[in-house]
Amino acid sequence: MNAALRPVSIDLQESEENRALIEAIEADNPEVTTRHLPGLIKLQAPGQIVINRESVEERLGHEWETGEFQLAIVSYTGNVSEWDDDQIIVKWEH
Amino acid sequence: MSTESPSAAPRKKLPLKERYALLTRDLDWEPSYVDREQLYPFTRYEGIKIHDWDGWQDPFRLTVDAYCKYQAEKDKRLYAVLDGFAQGQGHLTLSDASYLNSIKLFIQGVTPLEYAAHRHFAFLARHLEGPAPRFAALCQSIDELRHTQTQIHTISNYNKYYSGFHSWSKMHDRVWYLAIPKSFFDDAMSAGPFEFLISISFSFEYLLTNLLFVPFMSGASFNGDTPTMSFGFSAQSDESRHMTLGLEAIKFLLEQDEDNVPIIQDWVDKWFWRAYRVSALVAAMMDYMLPKPVMSWKEAFELYFEDQMLGGLFPDLDFYGIRPPRHVDDADQPVLIDIEGVMFFDIEWEHAFLELRFGDNYHHFHTEDLDRNRLAFYRLAMYLSLVAGPLRLLDGDFPHRAAILDIVAHNIDRTLAELR
Numbered sequence: 465m466n467a468a469l470r471p472v473s474i475d476l477q478e479s480e481e482n483r484a485l486i487e488a489i490e491a492d493n494p495e496v497t498t499r500h501l502p503g504l505i506k507l508q509a510p511g512q513i514v515i516n517r518e519s520v521e522e523r524l525g526h527e528w529e530t531g532e533f534q535l536a537i538v539s540y541t542g543n544v545s546e547w548d549d550d551q552i553i554v555k556w557e558h
Numbered sequence: 559m560s561t562e563s564p565s566a567a568p569r570k571k572l573p574l575k576e577r578y579a580l581l582t583r584d585l586d587w588e589p590s591y592v593d594r595e596q597l598y599p600f601t602r603y604e605g606i607k608i609h610d611w612d613g614w615q616d617p618f619r620l621t622v623d624a625y626c627k628y629q630a631e632k633d634k635r636l637y638a639v640l641d642g643f644a645q646g647q648g649h650l651t652l653s654d655a656s657y658l659n660s661i662k663l664f665i666q667g668v669t670p671l672e673y674a675a676h677r678h679f680a681f682l683a684r685h686l687e688g689p690a691p692r693f694a695a696l697c698q699s700i701d702e703l704r705h706t707q708t709q710i711h712t713i714s715n716y717n718k719y720y721s722g723f724h725s726w727s728k729m730h731d732r733v734w735y736l737a738i739p740k741s742f743f744d745d746a747m748s749a750g751p752f753e754f755l756i757s758i759s760f761s762f763e764y765l766l767t768n769l770l771f772v773p774f775m776s777g778a779s780f781n782g783d784t785p786t787m788s789f790g791f792s793a794q795s796d797e798s799r800h801m802t803l804g805l806e807a808i809k810f811l812l813e814q815d816e817d818n819v820p821i822i823q824d825w826v827d828k829w830f831w832r833a834y835r836v837s838a839l840v841a842a843m844m845d846y847m848l849p850k851p852v853m854s855w856k857e858a859f860e861l862y863f864e865d866q867m868l869g870g871l872f873p874d875l876d877f878y879g880i881r882p883p884r885h886v887d888d889a890d891q892p893v894l895i896d897i898e899g900v901m902f903f904d905i906e907w908e909h910a911f912l913e914l915r916f917g918d919n920y921h922h923f924h925t926e927d928l929d930r931n932r933l934a935f936y937r938l939a940m941y942l943s944l945v946a947g948p949l950r951l952l953d954g955d956f957p958h959r960a961a962i963l964d965i966v967a968h969n970i971d972r973t974l975a976e977l978r
Contacts, residue, residue: 470870475772477791502852503779503787504772530574534618534628535635538775538794539768541866543874544617544802549574556870558877 467556472542473508474554482536484523485515492519504538512555513542578619583612586689598687604750607815611688614810618799625697629704632792639788640712649719653781654849660774661713661786662722663847667739667839668770669709670730672793674743675758676702682751691810694803701796708792712785721955735839742836746829752811753825759804761829762836765867767797770840773858777844780852805871812878819879830883859890904929910936938976944969 474489476482478500489507490496496509507513520528530552546553572580589597601608642648652658679699686692717723730736746757775790808826811818841855853861872882906928913920914937948962948969956962 467874470873471865472870473866475768475794477795501773501776503776503791531624531628534795534799535631536795537798538791539772539798540801541768541870543805547574547617547619556874558874 467558468511470556471508471510472513472540472554472556473506474513474540474542475504475506475538476536477538478503478505485520485528485533485536487523488519489513489515492516512545512553515552517550574619577621578616581621581623582616582693583689594687598685600685600751601687604752605821606752606811606818608687608811609814611691613813614688614690614806616690616694617802617806620694620697620799622693625700629700629796632795633704633708636708636788636792640715640785643785644715648782648784649716651782655720657781657783657847657849658716658720658722660843660847661716661783662726663839663843664786665709665713665723665726666729666733667736669706669713670727671739671743672702672705672709674747676700676706678747678754678758682754685751691803691807694799694806698796698800698803701793701800705789705793705796708789712789715785739836739839742832745832755804755807755811756822756825757829757832759800760808761826762804762833763797763800764804764808764871765830765863766833766837767794767801768862768866769837769858771797772862773853774840774844777848777850777852781848781850808875808880809878812875812880823880826880827884830886834889856890864890904932904936906932907936909933910940913937914940934976938973941969941973941976945973 476486478486486498486505486507490498492515493507493509493513496507496513499506499508515530515533517528517530530547530549533552540554542554543557544552545555545557571577595602676699679695679702683692683696683699686695713723730740743758746754746762749757771790771794775787775794778784778786778790808822811822844851844853844855844858868882868886872880909923909925909928910933912923916923945966948965952959952962
């Protein structure tokens with residue numbers, strides 16, 4: 465299966481603090497599917513998952529640094545191909 | 559120190575990538591009065607060829623200031639949970655006290671590995687040649703010490719109310735089933751720095767920590783143990799950085815020289831199976847020790863290993879000529895682990911046990927070529943041990959005394975019947 469279809473996933477702690485982040489990911493990645501496990505939420509999508517700072521801030525109502533993603537993440541599958549001030553992209557390369 | 563006048567507007571923060579470059583690579587220097595081989599003596603003997611250490615990038619672009627800020631926040635959140643749980647007498651709200659057996663296994667089997675990882679990543683933080691991997695290793699070394707400390711701290715609350723949490727590091731060194739995690743890490747630490755990266759950062763962190771920690775911590779949550787869930791997820795958030803280090807390590811090594819590929823493949827084959835055996839510890843915790851199970855080990859294995867690693871990661875590594883670990887297809891086959899069978903012993907002992915275990919259905923296993931006297935002897939030995947074992951249990955504070963006394967009485971009868 466090619467890189468555009470193989471699933472990548474991000475596991476986040478399911479908490480009030482992370483709700484805006486989860487909603488932003490769902491909005492920016494229409495193909496994402498979610499699965500709830502006790503204490504965590506598993507987001508999976510074919511090929512890639514993008515996290516946009518602006519989308520998160522919009523829902524959160526205050527500033528959010530992409531670095532704060534480290535406080536939310538539990539695990540992931542894929543390759544962190546981009547991480548700058550505005551965006552984080554997890555995808556397969558090959 | 560700032561040289562700006564107090565009236566000046568605060569300067570805008572530098573972009574992440576620039577900050578990372580300034581605080582990592584720009585702090586590195588070329589040695590002038592010793593040569594590189596003297597400064598970094600351990601990076602050549604494993605046969606791995608590196609041409610350009612700058613090819614190694616940390617995708618997290620973590621800098622020391624950001625690291626301290628986020629780790630402090632993680633600890634703050636964790637300790638709020640620990641306090642709340644302790645003040646609310648949370649130990650009384652666990653699904654069942656027997657749940658804590660899995661936590662005993664955790665502190666004996668896993669916490670000492672965290673400490674071992676702390677020690678060895680400190681070694682890598684000194685001995686890897688590139689500033690980016692050195693800094694990533696330094697962060698990981700500090701992370702692992704944090705994990706050790708937060709685990710001890712979390713579990714110490716249970717130690718106030720329940721027995722069996724003492725001497726865990728001594729247990730780690732001496733209890734037979736803990737030889738598996740212990741030998742795993744001892745082997746990794748005595749390997750060279752590159753093999754350590756593949757064994758721990760890649761095979762352990764990237765391939766298997768998900769499996770080890772994520773479903774189990776979810777299980778902790780399901781059984782009312784929010785402190786364990788919190789230290790688990792807090793540690794796992796560091797793990798996601800460690801996984802990145804692992805993936806970055808393997809890709810970097812594969813990209814540097816074609817000659818590295820077969821060496822790495824051997825390590826992947828070897829360390830997958832070493833780590834797979836360690837995971838049996840968590841399989842036992844998940845399938846046998848959670849009063850309220852959340853996900854079977856099989857399901858976790860299919861989700862986190864087969865779908866994500868075999869389905870997602872290995873096709874990516876195929877680009878570099880790396881195959882999935884050798885014999886990986888056997889990894890999800892059910893096996894009967896015959897502990898007695900791995901020792902040389904009389905087959906009659908096995909049959910005495912099978913009789914005991916299967917009762918009326920034993921005839922399916924029966925064979926004619928058994929020594930009847932030995933069989934009778936081992937049968938007697940087993941009955942006697944089923945008298946002695948339960949009596950030893952009664953010396954302690956085992957709660958279900960009547961049931962244990964029944965077992966004792968039943969086996970005294972069986973022993974006497976055998977002697978008649």
